[in-house]
């Protein structure tokens with residue numbers, strides 16, 4: 328028998344979540360954010376599953392866009408950080424990509440280009456994230472330069488990113504939002520502003536386009552419980568099995584450093600999954616795990632290839648029992664990657680993108696654009 332660990336990817340759930348993003352923003356179009364190998368879910372299979380549903384995709388760099396084109400994806404693809412050097416413009420045009428422009432050098436490079444097809448441009452404003460984009464007072468000049476160069480740039484949109492759309496405190500979000508509304512109105516510019524939390528909970532930010540990412544994979548980025556988020560379906564299930572069982576008296580340490588000590592006579596299950604697969608070594612004792620669809624807890628430090636769970640209250644569980652580290656168990660029980668992330672002092676994004684290549688991905692659900700079974 329092969330090592331039982333795998334990541335099951337539910338493409339029907341991906342489509343369900345994309346449809347939710349559309350339903351929440353009926354006047355916008357949603358570009359499906361597929362950067363970082365579709366948040367660890369597999370770039371091309373996820374793009375194919377959204378074909379005919381998502382009118383455009385977004386990635387972080389030209390290399391990711393090239394992989395999509397090689398995978399047969401013909402829809403528009405936005406480069407969220409634009410080009411990294413002027414020489415990339417040729418490929419941008421040849422592959423029919425759209426690009427963000429966040430810096431003067433990118434703008435200069437585009438306008439200095441020789442004859443070719445104009446490239447659709449999303450001009451990025453730094454409205455408060457202070458990472459990429461033109462400062463607000465310089466946006467109008469950049470916008471005018473692009474608008475006056477129709478041979479080089481077309482389909483201009485104003486793009487920006489929110490620093491706190493997930494937070495319960497909306498003060499900073501409202502400050503960014505007000506600045507952007509004023510700019511968009513003054514320029515008569517269509518916008519692309521909303522990430523997942525804003526798509527889910529800040530309808531005032533919905534523009535011509537939204538940019539949902541993590542929500543497509545079934546993770547809820549919002550701090551506060553939210554009716555829309557409860558409709559998200561997990562896409563990845565990280566699944567393995569119990570490969571050994573230990574019966575121990577009270578007072579015995581388990582695993583490296585003996586961090587966890589049996590508080591009573593205990594049954595310990597050893598699971599084929601460790602940090603060498605991408606399961607976070609920061610997971611604390613008590614991190615939830617599903618065994619045969621029942622919640623139990625991590626007991627002891629995560630090792631490279633294995634981790635240990637408490638089976639004392641699950642007498643029916645033994646070697647070969649199904650273990651779900653996050654996602655949906657065979658009995659339908661769900662353990663959200665967000666809950667696991669909270670026990671690892673991190674966010675779902677790092678767990679999902681952190682599943683390493685040695686974990687085989689298995690795809691389920693129709694590969695193309697099938698009707699939503701839910």
Ligand SMILES: *Cc1c(COP(=O)(O)O)cnc(C)c1O
Pocket residue numbers: 360362407488521522523524538539540541542548
């Ligand atoms: C990653 C990214 C997104 C998607 O963010 P989520 O929080 O995953 O929805 C949107 N816009 C930009 C510019 C990004 O880099």
